[in-house]
Amino acid sequence: MKINEHYSELGGNYLFAEMKRKTAEFQRLNPDADIIKLGIGDVTLPLTPAVIEAMHRAVDEMGSASSFRGYGPEQGYDFLIDSIIRHEYESRGIKIKRNEIFVSDGSKCDVANIQEIFSTSCTAAICDPVYPVYRDSNIMAGRKIILLPCTRENDFVPELPQKPVDIVYLCSPNNPTGKTLTRNDLTRWVNWAHEKHAIILFDSAYSAYIRDPELPGSIYEIPGAEEVAIEFKSFSKTAGFTGLRCAFTVVPEAAGTLNAMWNRRHCTKFNGVSYIIQRAAEAVYSDTGRRETTALIDYYMENAAIIRNGLRNAGFKVHGGENAPYIWWELPEGLDSMNFSTKLLESCRVVGTPGIGFGSCGEGFFRLTAFGNRAHAIEAVSRIRELKIDRIP
Ligand code: PLP
Numbered sequence: 306m307k308i309n310e311h312y313s314e315l316g317g318n319y320l321f322a323e324m325k326r327k328t329a330e331f332q333r334l335n336p337d338a339d340i341i342k343l344g345i346g347d348v349t350l351p352l353t354p355a356v357i358e359a360m361h362r363a364v365d366e367m368g369s370a371s372s373f374r375g376y377g378p379e380q381g382y383d384f385l386i387d388s389i390i391r392h393e394y395e396s397r398g399i400k401i402k403r404n405e406i407f408v409s410d411g412s413k414c415d416v417a418n419i420q421e422i423f424s425t426s427c428t429a430a431i432c433d434p435v436y437p438v439y440r441d442s443n444i445m446a447g448r449k450i451i452l453l454p455c456t457r458e459n460d461f462v463p464e465l466p467q468k469p470v471d472i473v474y475l476c477s478p479n480n481p482t483g484k485t486l487t488r489n490d491l492t493r494w495v496n497w498a499h500e501k502h503a504i505i506l507f508d509s510a511y512s513a514y515i516r517d518p519e520l521p522g523s524i525y526e527i528p529g530a531e532e533v534a535i536e537f538k539s540f541s542k543t544a545g546f547t548g549l550r551c552a553f554t555v556v557p558e559a560a561g562t563l564n565a566m567w568n569r570r571h572c573t574k575f576n577g578v579s580y581i582i583q584r585a586a587e588a589v590y591s592d593t594g595r596r597e598t599t600a601l602i603d604y605y606m607e608n609a610a611i612i613r614n615g616l617r618n619a620g621f622k623v624h625g626g627e628n629a630p631y632i633w634w635e636l637p638e639g640l641d642s643m644n645f646s647t648k649l650l651e652s653c654r655v656v657g658t659p660g661i662g663f664g665s666c667g668e669g670f671f672r673l674t675a676f677g678n679r680a681h682a683i684e685a686v687s688r689i690r691e692l693k694i695d696r697i698p
Contacts, residue, residue, distance in 0.1 A: 353597035359588035381408025434663030483625015615686030
């Protein structure tokens with residue numbers, strides 16, 4: 306059998322599997338231990354009433370011959386696309402046309418699939434540490450990858466590549482570092498992309514967490530970005546849609562043939578998000594939906610502040626957790642993140658994600674998320690304050 310030999314170049318998800326195994330084993334040996342999971346990248350609050358009501362209405366429509374809908378447009382219904390344009394772009398002074406938006410069942414699929422419209426001879430640049438999907442999807446395609454270190458020294462902002470690069474993945478607010486790129490950072494990247502004829506793949510799945518009005522919530526706030534950038538946004542962390550599945554990708558016409566290519570790819574390989582889910586997504590932008598969604602995000606951001614400030618007050622260095630739901634905990638010198646995770650589980654019954662799991666530059670860091678509940682955030686901080694960190698071997 307002739308298989309895609311590039312799959313053998315993928316690293317296994319050993320570390321994440323190992324963490325899961327360790328946690329399960331610890332729970333088995335300590336059945337009464339109240340383990341707090343701050344490693345999860347999934348939301349925990351339920352969907353809001355506006356979203357639920359919209360789905361109920363849509364379900365009823367589907368049960369009546371006069372309002373039943375079968376296959377919809379692959380790119381998404383206009384009612385949702387128009388809401389996206391109004392609330393995500395016009396509100397930021399950005400002009401986006403209907404045919405530039407592609408509704409999908411998640412940004413994970415979109416950021417993984419977008420590389421198909423680029424030649425396999427392209428070089429892709431990804432940050433280190435990184436959301437692993439960008440890396441793995443390019444490895445599967447056999448593309449050359451170069452890493453852009455994001456470290457304490459560069460304040461987790463990647464430097465412009467010194468070697469030739471055709472596509473670059475940027476994620477802001479960032480998973481896992483919690484760093485949000487400024488207007489200046491993005492302007493530098495957009496100018497670089499123009500100069501090098503490169504394309505920026507801008508993952509903005511967490512833009513709803515940006516509270517500082519000075520920080521750009523879309524790359525298209527930067528002049529000229531529409532010619533060199535594709536943007537990905539998701540309802541997952543914005544409105545708790547991780548289980549519903551809805552996102553969208555913007556491929557501007559100004560970026561040349563990419564718009565027509567992505568349209569072709571989308572229509573060939575995807576058959577649209579269900580009508581019910583698109584009505585749910587539309588409801589996120591209603592007046593009530595926006596209020597409710599803001600409250601969801603406020604809740605998680607309050608968790609982030611509790612964790613971030615709590616760790617700081619306990620004398621630790623922490624990054625992120627402002628304008629982002631991820632807290633990037635800088636471990637005291639010499640601690641390796643995998644051993645630390647075991648210690649944290651055994652001593653505090655708190656689970657997080659070792660930074661090394663996101664790339665070698667993640668070593669020495671530990672990711673905590675704000676997606677748990679309030680009581681857990683408070684309790685985790687209080688347990689961590691008791692941790693005798695200097696005694697960790
Ligand atoms: N992009 C980043 C950076 C993420 O962290 C995630 C999910 O954790 C996604 C994309 C995937 O989002 P979705 O649920 O829309 O597939």
